Amino acid sequence: MTDSYGLDVAGGRPDVDAAHEGGDAASDFFRALGRQVRVLRERKGWSRREFGSRIGYGEDQITSLELGRRIPQEQFLNSADELLDADGVLKATTEDVARAKARVKVRHPAWFRDYARLEAQAVELHFYSTMAIPGLMQTEAYAREIFESSQPLLEPEEIDERVAARLARQEILKRRPPTIITAVVHEWVLRQPFGGRTVQKRQLARLLEIAELRNVELQVMPNNSTGHAGMSGPFTLLTPPERTQIAYVEVQHVSRIISDPREVRALAAKYGSLRAAAMTPRETLALIEGMLEAS
16 A cells, blocks of 8 residues: 555555666676776776876776766766877767766665655755764765665675665756755764765765855754754755655664655754754855865
């Protein structure tokens, strides 16, 4: 039995998967393309770090591209073609990449799939985060650290799948018309060197990039806050197109989508109170910039 949002009200839809026919072939194509990039880079005598600094990518991003775990964007292929003297070889793959991208497998754990489907359609998203950076704002390295620290331990292939799925969700940041996105994140989440100082620094830089998008407002709940309405834990509010707002809560891989209007109104009021108690978006940017300068 499902509700008006197409959700299994009994909790979970194990038969739903975002994998597309031909996904394995697409993955093979991205691995082959990554090997081409690696050969061209090594021919220039550059390390991954050196190449990344020249093209505006982090070392971890270049690593993932060369291993076929990250889908190369058209801008990357065009820039890499020129930097690596590929004579149009990489530029010529842009249409093939677009076709393969439509077939690539995106696998979310069963308990997360309903939310992922709703998030992809949402016209508004509002996050209250107390333990980690919201998934839509995570760097690849930060996301990988999260999955690598999971207990029980995940297999390497499953970690790769979950990282790829998380990065694929971030396409919503570039969608037109844009999705309105706000987030209140606790300061200690930003200050924790999760994965090490390098991962933390790149994550802070990524937050600055995202916070400068016109459709995104990021706020930090300061450590010295003497009280706020969020002591019951994190949650997400989302608005599907032409539908009323709903909510999502998750803890220890147990998830719940809330569509009861009274519960959603209560969480929406709580979120409004949290935004009022948090730093303004401008103050938040200044805080992150200061943390980067000090790192």
